[in-house]
Amino acid sequence: MALTIKNKIDIGPGQAWANVCWVFIFAAMGLAIFPLSASFSRREQVSSFLTADPQIVRIDAPRPGRIQRIAVREGQGVKRGEILISVDPDPVLVSGKPAAQAELERLKVTEQELQNRVQSIGSQITLKGEELADRIDAVTDAR
Known part of the structure; x- marks a missing residue:
């Protein structure tokens, strides 16, 4: 059994441009939706207490500031003197004053x-x- 097409579909120049426009519209929608679906990190200012399960450990930064990077993971063992958190100096302070x-x-x-x-x-x-x-x-x- 052979498949035959009874009506011939003819795409004219106007319809070809319409198809190109639809492709651009869908691409623009995809580019607009992509940033909205991404997750972003945010900065938080926290006090200098780190709570461990059996005890409370106090961590003091030499200057006030914002946490830039946390160098340890929850449950990770650490040794004395090891860097736990990197702190950005507070921009309100200039050379300690x-x-x-x-x-x-x-x-x-x-x-x-x-x-x-x-x-x-x-x-x-x-x-x-x-x-x-x-x-x-x-x-x-x-x-």
């Missing part, structure tokens, strides 16, 4: 520099004033 204190110190240094400049300019103005007075006297004496 609160940022506001560091900014205040920087502003005090800037204020001193500006006062020195004002004194220097004041002495220059005085010299120029004296020089101008001498010129005026010289001109009036020449008349």
